[in-house]
Each structure stands twice: as structure tokens, then as C-alpha cells.
Amino acid sequence: xxxxxxxxxxxxxxxxxxxxxxxxxxxxxxxxxxxxxxxxxxxxxxxxxxxxxxxxxxxxxxxxxxxxxxxxxxxxxxxxxxxxxxxxxxxxxxxxxxxxxxxxxxxxxxxxxxxxxxxxxxxxxxxxxxxxxxxxxxxxxxxxxxxxxxxxxxxxxxxxxxxxxxxxxxxxxxxxxxxxxxxxxxxxxxxxxxxxxxxxxxxxxxxxxxxxxxxxxxxxxxxxxxxxxxxxxxxxxxxxxxxxxxxxxxxxxxxxxxxxxxxxxxxxxxxxxxxxxxxxxxxxxxxxxxxxxxxxxxxxxxxxxxxxxxxxxxxxxxxxxxxxxxxxxxxxxxxxxxxxxxxxxxxxxxxx
Amino acid sequence: xxxxxxxxxxxxxxxxxxxxxxxxxxxxxxxxxxxxxxxxxxxxxxxxxxxxxxxxxxxxxxxxxxxxxxxxxxxxxxxxxxx
Numbered sequence: 005x006x007x008x009x010x011x012x013x014x015x016x017x018x019x020x021x022x023x024x025x026x027x028x029x030x031x032x033x034x035x036x037x038x039x040x041x042x043x044x045x046x047x048x049x050x051x052x053x054x055x056x057x058x059x060x061x062x063x064x065x066x067x068x069x070x071x072x073x074x075x076x077x078x079x080x081x082x083x084x085x086x087x088x089x090x091x092x093x094x095x096x097x098x099x100x101x102x103x104x105x106x107x108x109x110x111x112x113x114x115x116x117x118x119x120x121x122x123x124x125x126x127x128x129x130x131x132x133x134x135x136x137x138x139x140x141x142x143x144x145x146x147x148x149x150x151x152x153x154x155x156x157x158x159x160x161x162x163x164x165x166x167x168x169x170x171x172x173x174x175x176x177x178x179x180x181x182x183x184x185x186x187x188x189x190x191x192x193x194x195x196x197x198x199x200x201x202x203x204x205x206x207x208x209x210x211x212x213x214x215x216x217x218x219x220x221x222x223x224x225x226x227x228x229x230x231x232x233x234x235x236x237x238x239x240x241x242x243x244x245x246x247x248x249x250x251x252x253x254x255x256x257x258x259x260x261x262x263x264x265x266x267x268x269x270x271x272x273x274x275x276x277x278x279x280x281x282x283x284x285x286x287x288x289x290x291x292x293x294x295x296x297x298x299x300x301x302x303x304x305x306x307x308x309x310x311x312x313x314x315x316x317x318x319x320x321x322x323x324x325x326x327x328x329x330x331x332x333x334x335x336x337x338x339x340x341x342x343x344x345x346x347x348x349x350x351x352x353x354x355x356x
Numbered sequence: 357x358x359x360x361x362x363x364x365x366x367x368x369x370x371x372x373x374x375x376x377x378x379x380x381x382x383x384x385x386x387x388x389x390x391x392x393x394x395x396x397x398x399x400x401x402x403x404x405x406x407x408x409x410x411x412x413x414x415x416x417x418x419x420x421x422x423x424x425x426x427x428x429x430x431x432x433x434x435x436x437x438x439x
Contacts, residue, residue, distance in 0.1 A: 177397070244401065247404045
């Protein structure tokens with residue numbers, strides 16, 4: 005566990021209604037508190053593994069607690085999974101060495117009644133991303149909803165999900181190269197979703213079927229169960245093709261009258277000329293604005309954005325969205341881009 | 357043009373087939389998040405398949421504002437004939 009994990013999960017302790025924030029020490033979240041306390045609650049944000057593409061688990065899960073250690077002036081008491089499983093509101097977390105909270109874990113008992121200073125150390129696993137349900141989440145949601153992913157992978161979509169923002173779009177869960185994206189924009193993704201060009205492949209590493217059109221993209225299906233029956237696989241393939249046809253039509257319609265700023269993040273750093281080529285391809289369709297985010301930035305440059313003219317913005321990031329802290333960086337990139345966009349003429353005005 | 361009742365019947369039939377639950381109760385106010393065997397991709401696929409089967413063309417921007425089963429029925433009922 006790191007400081008970024010604690011921030012992403014908004015992990016805290018409520019002690020008789022007072023919020024305590026932990027420090028991270030030796031990979032555990034450590035709370036300093038003054039006992040006695042009548043009501044202690046370990047609180048975090050939650051998320052559903054199915055929404056993160058991890059598996060089909062639809063439970064809202066908080067953190068997976070491996071152990072809780074209470075240290076008081078009289079000694080140390082460690083609660084492992086065997087003890088914790090008797091607390092209400094915990095779910096088993098395979099392989100049985102931890103228990104998931106559902107976002108709030110009441111900690112009650114005589115251990116917290118003895119007066120004096122104490123520390124509570126929580127050893128836990130985290131999900132890779134959490135939904136932000138803080139009071140600021142509505143504003144964050146509105147900000148992130150103003151952007152739409154264009155590739156090269158799902159990195160930005162994972163960051164959007166952190167802010168409960170789940171736009172319906174072709175490339176939200178798509179994977180494609182810049183060259184494939186340019187080809188698609190140039191021909192309007194003609195024929196995308198044609199079963200003659202779509203193949204369903206089992207990705208053993210991710211344990212998921214992917215739907216692939218070699219001309220344009222590969223996309224998730226969220227089908228995580230291997231299927232022996234070819235008829236079942238064909239149903240998945242044909243339904244996925246119908247989805248691609250519908251969402252390709254939506255993308256092209258949206259690009260003609262864009263309401264969002266499009267986001268492109270290559271897997272490897274790209275030169276400005278590549279981003280200008282993508283921007284030009286978008287501008288041939290409509291007055292789109294584009295944020296291109298180069299990966300691999302030095303820490304000091306991560307989260308910075310510059311305007312490159314005519315609705316093109318160039319940002320920097322230093323980590324993927326599977327790394328903790330990426331949500332904060334993407335939020336900053338979107339906030340800075342939105343501010344820059346407000347202060348520069350919209351391309352539509354120039355076209356008029 | 358299909359009427360809302362026949363759209364509703366087609367929608368319910370498709371969902372029950374996907375969920376392999378022939379008797380699944382599907383009240384109109386069922387939230388799309390509430391069906392355990394469905395996810396956001398399956399909902400888009402459901403709409404895409406029904407749009408083509410019913411020979412309709414929906415307003416794609418309306419895909420962003422779907423919350424309940426009945427929202428899907430209304431979306432398809434307002435669609436124009438394809439082609």
C-alpha cells in the first residue's frame with residue numbers, strides 16, 4: 005500500500021464521527037487515535053470488479069483486509085482473516101487470506117474501550133481504481149464527461165471510470181494504433197463490424213474474448229468464460245459486430261458536431277507531427293478539439309498541458325491508469341485542457 | 357414501424373435469451389445496472405441487434421441517456437426507418 009493507494013481509495017477511519025487519515029508505514033495504513041471510542045469505522049471508496057474488466061464480480065468492494073493490528077499502551081493485538089471473518093459486512097477474497105470490505109467496516113469490541121493512545125495498522129490490498137463519490141464528484145464527473153477516448157488503448161477510459169464517468173463510445177474500450185485510427189477516420193470506419201472482417205479470439209492472459217478487425221481495432225467483449233460451443237462464440241462475435249457498426253456510426257456523427265474534447269494517448273511517445281496529423285484528420289470531419297497525451301514524461305512534467313493551436317492540446321503523463329495516482333494526473337490534464345479550451349477560440353468559430 | 361408493445365416484446369425476448377432466463381421478470385422501470393448478467397457492452401449490443409432486426413435507425417446521441425429498460429423501448433420507438 006502506498007500514499008497514492010490511500011488517496012485513490014480515500015481510506016480513512018471514522019472515530020465517533022471524526023475522520024482520521026492514515027500515514028503509510030511499511031506498506032500498511034496506520035491510524036493514530038485516542039481511545040476509548042464507542043464507534044470506529046474503516047471507510048473507503050468502492051468499485052465493482054466487473055466494471056474494471058477484472059472479472060464478472062458485480063459486488064461493490066472496498067479494500068481487501070489481510071490483517072488489522074491494534075497497539076495500545078498495554079500491548080499489541082493482531083486480527084487476521086480468521087478473526088475478521090466474524091465482523092459484519094465482509095466478503096471472502098480468494099484465496100482466503102483476506103476479506104473485502106463493502107466500503108465501511110464497523111470495528112467494535114472491548115479492544116477499543118481502554119483509555120489511552122493507540123495505533124491501528126491496516127494491511128490490505130486495493131482495487132486498481134475506485135469510484136469517486138466525494139461531494140466534488142459531480143463536478144469531476146462533469147469535467148471528465150467533456151472528454152472522449154480515441155486510443156491507442158483504454159487508459160483514459162479507466163481514468164474516466166474512476167470519476168464515475170462512462171460515456172458510450174466506439175473507442176472507450178478499443179485498442180488501435182495511430183495508423184489504424186487515421187485509416188478509420190479517413191474512410192469513416194467503413195465496413196467496421198462486417199462479420200467477414202471480424203474475428204473473435206481468446207486472450208488466455210486476460211482470460212477474455214477480444215473482437216478484432218485487423219483493419220481498424222481490437223476491442224473488449226467482457227466475455228471471460230472460455231466457450232467450447234462454436235455457436236455460443238458466434239453469438240458473441242455477431243453481437244459484437246452489431247455493436248461496432250452502431251458505435252462507428254455514432255463516432256462519425258459525433259465528430260461532425262463534437263460536444264467533447266477527444267483524447268489520444270499513444271503507447272509510446274510520439275512526435276508533435278503525428279499529433280498534428282491526427283488533429284488534421286479530425287478537422288477534415290468537423291470542428292473537433294484534441295488532447296494528445298504523451299506517455300513516459302519525467303515526473304516534473306507529468307500533468308502539464310500546452311496549447312498547440314486550432315484546438316490541439318499536448319499533455320504529458322508518466323504512468324498508466326493501472327498505476328495508483330493516474331486518476332489525479334488525468335483529472336489535472338482534463339482540467340488544464342478545459343481551461344485552455346475556454347480561453348482559445350473554438351475551431352468551429354474559425355470554420356464559420 | 358413497430359409499435360412500443362412489439363419493441364418491448366422483442367427487447368424482453370432478447371434479454372431473456374442472453375441471460376438464459378426465460379421467466380426473468382422485466383418491469384419497465386428495471387435499471388440497466390440491476391440485471392446481473394448484463395453489462396454496458398451487452399446493453400449496447402442489445403440495442404444494436406434490435407435496431408437491425410427491426411430495421412430502424414436510432415438517434416445515436418440518445419445512447420448516452422439510458423437508465424431503464426423503458427428508455428430503450430422509447431429510444432427504439434422514436435427511431436426512423438433504416439435506409
